[in-house]
Amino acid sequence: MAAYLNRTISLVTGQTGPADDDRHASSTDTIFVRAKKKINDIYGEIEEYVHETTTFINALHAEAEIVDKAERELFESYVYKVAAIREVLQRDHMKVAFFGRTSNGKSSVINAMLREKILPSGIGHTTNCFCQVEGSNGGEAYLMTEGSEEKLNVVNIKQLANALCQEKLCESSLVRIFWPRERCSLLRDDVVFVDSPGVDVSANLDDWIDNHCLNADVFVLVLNAESTMTRAEKQFFHTVSQKLSKPNIFILNNRWDASANEPECQESVKSQHTERCIDFLTKELKVSNEKEAAERVFFVSARETLQARIEEAKGNPPHMGAIAEGFQIRYFEFQDFERKFEECISQSAK
Numbered sequence: 001m002a003a004y005l006n007r008t009i010s011l012v013t014g015q016t017g018p019a020d021d022d023r024h025a026s027s028t029d030t031i032f033v034r035a036k037k038k039i040n041d042i043y044g045e046i047e048e049y050v051h052e053t054t055t056f057i058n059a060l061h062a063e064a065e066i067v068d069k070a071e072r073e074l075f076e077s078y079v080y081k082v083a084a085i086r087e088v089l090q091r092d093h094m095k096v097a098f099f100g101r102t103s104n105g106k107s108s109v110i111n112a113m114l115r116e117k118i119l120p121s122g123i124g125h126t127t128n129c130f131c132q133v134e135g136s137n138g139g140e141a142y143l144m145t146e147g148s149e150e151k152l153n154v155v156n157i158k159q160l161a162n163a164l165c166q167e168k169l170c171e172s173s174l175v176r177i178f179w180p181r182e183r184c185s186l187l188r189d190d191v192v193f194v195d196s197p198g199v200d201v202s203a204n205l206d207d208w209i210d211n212h213c214l215n216a217d218v219f220v221l222v223l224n225a226e227s228t229m230t231r232a233e234k235q236f237f238h239t240v241s242q243k244l245s246k247p248n249i250f251i252l253n254n255r256w257d258a259s260a261n262e263p264e265c266q267e268s269v270k271s272q273h274t275e276r277c278i279d280f281l282t283k284e285l286k287v288s289n290e291k292e293a294a295e296r297v298f299f300v301s302a303r304e305t306l307q308a309r310i311e312e313a314k315g316n317p318p319h320m321g322a323i324a325e326g327f328q329i330r331y332f333e334f335q336d337f338e339r340k341f342e343e344c345i346s347q348s349a350k
């Protein structure tokens with residue numbers, strides 16, 4: 001997180017070079033630590049105040065019904081919101097959670113961002129529990145299941161997929177995958193990625209939100225650009241935004257490579273999807289204004305991006321392999337998403 005702060009500050013001040021960076025980093029750390037302590041203290045007091053008020057309101061209601069249900073629920077919601085903010089402030093990593101229907105490409109998006117096929121994806125594998133990818137020290141790759149301290153060694157993706165299938169896991173449980181932090185800059189910067197089962201396959205969305213979302217800094221809704229946003233996807237984010245005040249949400253219209261087969265209607269489909277996504281963020285969830293929302297909607301192909309990055313890592317040009325017409329534009333759009341994502345996460349680190 002400090003790395004993000006430093007990067008943001010050097011962007012603002014224009015200071016570069018190792019000596020400046022080091023001096024800057026240590027003074028920033030102290031300011032950051034002091035500021036964080038102060039903010040934590042303030043929120044500690046707010047939490048106490050909100051608790052006391054809610055207890056008072058509930059006691060009052062037991063004696064005489066002068067506070068209506070909606071008002072009592074409003075007070076309860078403040079308890080959740082303040083608790084969520086406190087939890088975020090007390091953490092030293094940034095968390096990004098990916099949601100969407102089964103097979104929309106959530107695991108593929110995470111793999112593309114990590115520049116490696118870490119999470120199993122595709123036919124024959126469905127994410128059946130929450131999978132969190134985070135950086136490990138010492139070059140080790142392993143996984144840990146909830147409630148166990150045992151480190152299960154993972155050498156490759158096939159082993160990981162097998163390990164995930166063999167474990168009898170409840171859909172809202174968490175598997176933590178530790179991946180060498182030096183393999184990816186986002187892991188080095190203490191960003192953790194959370195992949196989820198499809199929002200269409202669960203009835204336990206409230207549990208999911210309470211267990212996995214209240215401390216997320218950023219949410220990415222991965223849609224299938226070949227179809228329209230479903231009620232389950234919308235409902236999930238409605239519930240998230242009731243429990244969290246103004247969550248940071250990005251929307252990826254994934255599988256946009258499929259539009260290359262129908263160039264004649266590409267633009268009209270894109271503007272329809274864009275309008276719906278912006279309306280969803282602004283009018284339904286009310287989490288951003290039009291301008292901010294327009295910067296949060298992207299048309300990408302995670303599969304192509306991952307493929308391109310694997311080729312680049314081998315020293316080949318990104319467009320090697322079977323890639324559809326318009327790849328370069330989709331690849332730029334994915335990179336643009338990552339830039340905006342990094343800006344957003346560095347803002348919430350402050």
Ligand SMILES: Nc1nc2c(ncn2[C@@H]2O[C@H](COP(=O)(O)OP(=O)(O)OP(=O)(O)O)[C@@H](O)[C@H]2O)c(=O)[nH]1
Binds near residue numbers: 102105109122198256
């Ligand atoms: N054409 C195309 N296929 C994609 C793209 N992204 C993912 N896929 C394919 O879609 C299938 C599902 O991808 P996953 O990444 O496993 O999807 P998921 O949302 O994680 O699925 P669950 O784990 O089942 O919830 C795989 O066969 C991917 O290769 C894309 O951008 N374009």
